[in-house]
Amino acid sequence: MLVLTAIITLTLLAIGFGALLGFAAIRFKMQGNPVVDQIDSLLPQTQCGQCGHPGCRPYAEAIANGEDINKCPPGGEATIQALADLLDVEPMALDAEHGQEKPKQVAVIREDECIGCTKCIQACPVDAILGAAKHMHTVIESECTGCDLCVEPCPVDCIDMVDVEHGLSDWKWTSPDRSMLIATDRSSTEYGRSTNAA
Amino acid sequence: MALLTLSSPHAKGSNRTSDLMRWVILACVPGLALQTYFFGWGNLHNVLWCACIALSCEAIVLKLRGRAPAFYLKDYSALVTAVLLGLALPPLAPWWISLVATTFAIVFAKHLYGGMGYNPFNPAMAGYALVLISFPVAMTTNWATPSSMLADGQLGLGDTLAVIWQQSPLPDGFSGATPLDVYKHEIAYKTEETVRAFAVFGEHFALGWEWVNVAFLLGGLVLLGLKIIPWQTPVAVLTGLAVPSLLLGSDADQYTPLSIHLLAGATMLGAFFIATDPVSSSTTPLGRLVYGFGIGLLTYIIRTWGGYPDAFAFAVLLMNFAAPLIDVYTQPRTYGFAGPKRGPKSRENQ
Amino acid sequence: MTAPVSNPNHPKRAVHAFHGGIHPPEHKVDSNQTPIATSPLPPRLIMPLQQHLGKAAKPIVAVGDHVLKGQRIAEADGAISAHVHAPTSGTITAIEDRAIPHPSGLSDRCIEIRTDGEDRWIELEANEHYETLSVEEIRDKVRGAGIAGMGGAGFPTEIKMHPPQQDKVNTLIINAAECEPYITADDRLMRERADELVKGIEIMAYALQPGECLIGIEDNKPEAIEALKRAVGGTRIEVVVVPTKYPSGGEKQLIKLLTDKEVPSGRIPADIGIVCQNVGTAVAVFRAVRFGEPLISRITTLTGDQISRKGNVEVLLGTPIQWLLNQYGYQAGNPERIIVGGPMMGYALNDPDAPVVKTTNCLLAPSAEELPLAEPAQACIRCGLCAEACPAELLPQQLYWFARSQEHEKAEHHNLFDCIECGACSYVCPSAIPLVHYYRHAKSEIKQHRQEQEKSDRARIRFEARQERLEREKQEKEAKRKARAEAAAKAQAAKQAPAAPAKPVETAASAPAQNDPKQAAIEAALARKQSSNQEAEDPEALKTALDKAIAKLDKMLDALEQAKQDNPDQVEKLTRAVEKNQVRVNQARQNYERALASSNTQAANTTAKAPPEPKELPSREQLVTNLEKARAKLEKMSDALEQAQSEQPEQVEKLIRSVEKNRIRVEAAERALAEADKQEDVR
Numbered sequence A: 001m002l003v004l005t006a007i008i009t010l011t012l013l014a015i016g017f018g019a020l021l022g023f024a025a026i027r028f029k030m031q032g033n034p035v036v037d038q039i040d041s042l043l044p045q046t047q048c049g050q051c052g053h054p055g056c057r058p059y060a061e062a063i064a065n066g067e068d069i070n071k072c073p074p075g076g077e078a079t080i081q082a083l084a085d086l087l088d089v090e091p092m093a094l095d096a097e098h099g100q101e102k103p104k105q106v107a108v109i110r111e112d113e114c115i116g117c118t119k120c121i122q123a124c125p126v127d128a129i130l131g132a133a134k135h136m137h138t139v140i141e142s143e144c145t146g147c148d149l150c151v152e153p154c155p156v157d158c159i160d161m162v163d164v165e166h167g168l169s170d171w172k173w174t175s176p177d178r179s180m181l182i183a184t185d186r187s188s189t190e191y192g193r194s195t196n197a198a
Numbered sequence B: 001m002a003l004l005t006l007s008s009p010h011a012k013g014s015n016r017t018s019d020l021m022r023w024v025i026l027a028c029v030p031g032l033a034l035q036t037y038f039f040g041w042g043n044l045h046n047v048l049w050c051a052c053i054a055l056s057c058e059a060i061v062l063k064l065r066g067r068a069p070a071f072y073l074k075d076y077s078a079l080v081t082a083v084l085l086g087l088a089l090p091p092l093a094p095w096w097i098s099l100v101a102t103t104f105a106i107v108f109a110k111h112l113y114g115g116m117g118y119n120p121f122n123p124a125m126a127g128y129a130l131v132l133i134s135f136p137v138a139m140t141t142n143w144a145t146p147s148s149m150l151a152d153g154q155l156g157l158g159d160t161l162a163v164i165w166q167q168s169p170l171p172d173g174f175s176g177a178t179p180l181d182v183y184k185h186e187i188a189y190k191t192e193e194t195v196r197a198f199a200v201f202g203e204h205f206a207l208g209w210e211w212v213n214v215a216f217l218l219g220g221l222v223l224l225g226l227k228i229i230p231w232q233t234p235v236a237v238l239t240g241l242a243v244p245s246l247l248l249g250s251d252a253d254q255y256t257p258l259s260i261h262l263l264a265g266a267t268m269l270g271a272f273f274i275a276t277d278p279v280s281s282s283t284t285p286l287g288r289l290v291y292g293f294g295i296g297l298l299t300y301i302i303r304t305w306g307g308y309p310d311a312f313a314f315a316v317l318l319m320n321f322a323a324p325l326i327d328v329y330t331q332p333r334t335y336g337f338a339g340p341k342r343g344p345k346s347r348e349n350q
Numbered sequence C: 001m002t003a004p005v006s007n008p009n010h011p012k013r014a015v016h017a018f019h020g021g022i023h024p025p026e027h028k029v030d031s032n033q034t035p036i037a038t039s040p041l042p043p044r045l046i047m048p049l050q051q052h053l054g055k056a057a058k059p060i061v062a063v064g065d066h067v068l069k070g071q072r073i074a075e076a077d078g079a080i081s082a083h084v085h086a087p088t089s090g091t092i093t094a095i096e097d098r099a100i101p102h103p104s105g106l107s108d109r110c111i112e113i114r115t116d117g118e119d120r121w122i123e124l125e126a127n128e129h130y131e132t133l134s135v136e137e138i139r140d141k142v143r144g145a146g147i148a149g150m151g152g153a154g155f156p157t158e159i160k161m162h163p164p165q166q167d168k169v170n171t172l173i174i175n176a177a178e179c180e181p182y183i184t185a186d187d188r189l190m191r192e193r194a195d196e197l198v199k200g201i202e203i204m205a206y207a208l209q210p211g212e213c214l215i216g217i218e219d220n221k222p223e224a225i226e227a228l229k230r231a232v233g234g235t236r237i238e239v240v241v242v243p244t245k246y247p248s249g250g251e252k253q254l255i256k257l258l259t260d261k262e263v264p265s266g267r268i269p270a271d272i273g274i275v276c277q278n279v280g281t282a283v284a285v286f287r288a289v290r291f292g293e294p295l296i297s298r299i300t301t302l303t304g305d306q307i308s309r310k311g312n313v314e315v316l317l318g319t320p321i322q323w324l325l326n327q328y329g330y331q332a333g334n335p336e337r338i339i340v341g342g343p344m345m346g347y348a349l350n351d352p353d354a355p356v357v358k359t360t361n362c363l364l365a366p367s368a369e370e371l372p373l374a375e376p377a378q379a380c381i382r383c384g385l386c387a388e389a390c391p392a393e394l395l396p397q398q399l400y401w402f403a404r405s406q407e408h409e410k411a412e413h414h415n416l417f418d419c420i421e422c423g424a425c426s427y428v429c430p431s432a433i434p435l436v437h438y439y440r441h442a443k444s445e446i447k448q449h450r451q452e453q454e455k456s457d458r459a460r461i462r463f464e465a466r467q468e469r470l471e472r473e474k475q476e477k478e479a480k481r482k483a484r485a486e487a488a489a490k491a492q493a494a495k496q497a498p499a500a501p502a503k504p505v506e507t508a509a510s511a512p513a514q515n516d517p518k519q520a521a522i523e524a525a526l527a528r529k530q531s532s533n534q535e536a537e538d539p540e541a542l543k544t545a546l547d548k549a550i551a552k553l554d555k556m557l558d559a560l561e562q563a564k565q566d567n568p569d570q571v572e573k574l575t576r577a578v579e580k581n582q583v584r585v586n587q588a589r590q591n592y593e594r595a596l597a598s599s600n601t602q603a604a605n606t607t608a609k610a611p612p613e614p615k616e617l618p619s620r621e622q623l624v625t626n627l628e629k630a631r632a633k634l635e636k637m638s639d640a641l642e643q644a645q646s647e648q649p650e651q652v653e654k655l656i657r658s659v660e661k662n663r664i665r666v667e668a669a670e671r672a673l674a675e676a677d678k679q680e681d682v683r
């Protein structure tokens, strides 16, 4: 009898929890495939294709389907870390095959050499180049992602990639963790120097 | 030329962690003195013995972790743990009990979690709970009998050392259970009056214990006055203990009365010195009230219905578990906000 | 407050309290015992273009210009900006990047003036009675004088003299609390120039028309309180004495103290009908309106044990800090440390050649004993002292954990951005943790991250928009192609129809034609063209077909011309252009053939050169890819050249040059490859 009761109780419990789980699955069902969106939002959107995909979103889809997370050089370590956090996997080193992490760059067109061929416009994934056929082109600096894709198609090699300039406007306080190392070393004449160097 | 550039503020107040810790130790002294007066040399010996173990463990672990022992030992935190353990352990507990408790407290409860400031549990109470679970008999029977109950006075220093170090058998009557323990067991089949007639309760509430508790209360008030401990925790602990005992335990023929709860056992030591350990407690003002109240309540529950006579260690550890959660739900309201943000990600309460 | 009404019996104003706060040693007597001195004229002045919040001013003088004292040398750029004036007469010697007083230690654009010692004023427009001016004129004067908040933040004052759009200003608060230790500039100013201050407040009140006007001052300045009380006699301005507690001079804290209101998070005081102005600003406003003087000097406290003659000085903006301190007996300490501002919120100067600017209220050169350097930090023991001291009612220890572990989301959730960086938490922290530094770091990280996120979001949107556009274009092309194919099929059917008049086919072909004769005609034309294209297989036939097509195009253009008779000028031009084009096309074709031939021979050359052996060294591989790349480029260039020759003769030269360049490159690559092969052979 006791055994029977126990079995019945357990069965009822199982059914109850099963129903609850089923309900939760329906009630809290996510729309679409948000994981791709989430991954995409972590990628730098440089759209450079270095990962071997035609843009960040395709790579996000590939990651969602199990591709390695270490193929995006523009994002570098930070992106890998963020992706690892999101997907709950071990962060790995950047895959050197796809390139190295470089400082941020923007494209600049040497305008007097530009022949207005529109080839760079066709190459730019984010439409960051302005100009009509046969007229001098120019890069909208604020929109350029530094993807490098416009350099190669230019027939007269008039596009340069230059490092983004740092100045007062984007100056950052350094981490105190770093300056504290200095703080313990009192005798040094270098004491505290350039704690806040940009 | 580059000058020294560091972030503001450039001025620094006089608070120092080591000073705070020193004050905590100092505030324990009256309680320790009365313990020694009433219960013999046991506690004093334990405090010193625990201090030796704690400092050695701390130094060794720091060395192993590649930290400078000289710098970190000066924060006195290991010493505080040791003193609290020495005060809380039974005075006549054998030496290895202190050794196990202190080593566990410093090495496991503190350093394995990252050292000072990172330990989620109160190290002293973790050590205490460990020996209480592992050696229940030694932990409940080795309480010294108050001096005034003994015809020819307390054990001498030599005898105490012999008991602790060589486990030489104690003469009958020199050790026994605590008043809390006695009351709980005896009230099951006796009335209040007959229980109170036991010698351990003395003339007032609990012989010796009452004065020790008063001394710890005074020490605690000093710390409060110096703003070294927040007022919320001790007040909430005592409230947490008082509320249930007034509500359902007012029948002294069935439950231990409030007076004994407050003045016997480690109540004041716990409320002012143990529960206020900042590292493992809640950090928000409201959270401290919740945290303290929880400790008081759990202490009452375990003391009344649990298998252990005193339960402060368990209550503190259980609330340590809850502290991070309490913090999340008790955030204060920030300047410029209509209400506080409660919960891990509540909508902005603008 | 057009006519300040006498209101001798104010109801006793209740002073409220703010949470937290600390009482650091004040050190005010160090510098408030002597009257305000006037600093001598330095040989050089350095005027940063950005001494205020907002956009930097734009210089309107050139190197070599002679300027007079008070002459505008840089103009505000946009609404949130401020003019810069020459503090004395002299010659502009440079407009370049110089060290500026900023925690970063970076340089920024400055105008350097070599002073001529004459100190000759430009002509000023004085004004006896401000009431005769309109509010608009007063604001113009304030803006013209380049006044920016002199308490530290440097917000352009003129903007704060506009009442907020929706509702009026209820309370004008003059911040005279000066709660930072050491600083006494406002204290001395109030003692000595209380009348100017009160007049300045009246002018601001005239512009803002507030319901009440309060001066908030800490009770540790009894002389200043006396002077103020005397000066406000007969006006509606109220002097409210608040208890000394740092940071009662924080804008938000003072508002809470005086009105019991709180500025909502992320908003400004004006949103709750309050405007806060600093004492020095009020005096500057007075001088600007009364005498027409621009802001060219300020009162700065020189203090700290490394300075022997401590006190307050009226100093010309632009005076190099090192030079100024040297005038007052400055001895460099070890390590040398100069703090701009007070010990709680000031920043340490990186380069002492940086100048005094509009916001420099104090220069503090402490000895190592008086403000010891930070001790090594210990672990946070979560004692909660910081939370007790925090005037923003934050949980600094939690913020610290989050900032340290880079958990920025949680830090924001715990209202990191409501931290006013007052330093009270660091001050009381027993573990000597540089809490504020952590918050600053975390804030800048978050801000940077936000910017990046914003940019990448924009990039994503642009990328997606482009993808969509390309897709659409592809579809359009596809649709056109289909339409053409369909039309061809129909045309075929139509051709066949007379031979074998099959009824259903005819109806099928004529049905759309009936519907839309024009479209049918186009389709038929297209179909004809296509079929003729199909016929033409060999190059010669292709050429003739092309020529025909071009001739057709000309005809069509003629038709267009006719259609556009109402605008003959343009059409004529158009035709001419088309004719020209025609010539060019022919030319281009010839060139193309030539290029084709040459590239063919080149290709032949390479294949001849290509070594037969299969084993290849990696370097060789590289060379081959190099060569291929160079060739591809060359081809592309030739294409471009061809196109240009047909369309843009002026570009041709440029292109030819780059083609030449690239050809050389190709040749070099070829040579390198050949050499590598030779070596290989030798080996």
Ligand code: SF4
Residues within 6 Å of the ligand: A043, A044, A045, A046, A047, A048, A049, A050, A051, A052, A053, A054, A055, A056, A057, A059, A071, A072, A073, A074, A075
């Ligand atoms: S490598 Fe380039 S395209 Fe690929 S995810 Fe990174 S930024 Fe986007």
Ligand code: SF4
Residues within 6 Å of the ligand: A106, A107, A123, A124, A125, A126, A127, A128, A129, A139, A143, A144, A145, A146, A147, A148, A149, A150, A151
């Ligand atoms: S301008 Fe060039 S580098 Fe910049 S986004 Fe466009 S293609 Fe990339």
Ligand code: SF4
Residues within 6 Å of the ligand: C379, C380, C381, C382, C383, C384, C385, C386, C387, C396, C397, C400, C425, C428, C429, C430, C431, C432, C433, C435
């Ligand atoms: S004052 Fe310092 S040690 Fe105390 S809780 Fe705050 S940060 Fe931690």
Ligand code: SF4
Residues within 6 Å of the ligand: C386, C389, C390, C391, C392, C393, C394, C396, C418, C419, C420, C421, C422, C423, C424, C425, C426, C435, C436
């Ligand atoms: S610096 Fe920020 S966190 Fe610290 S006390 Fe001031 S407002 Fe609070």
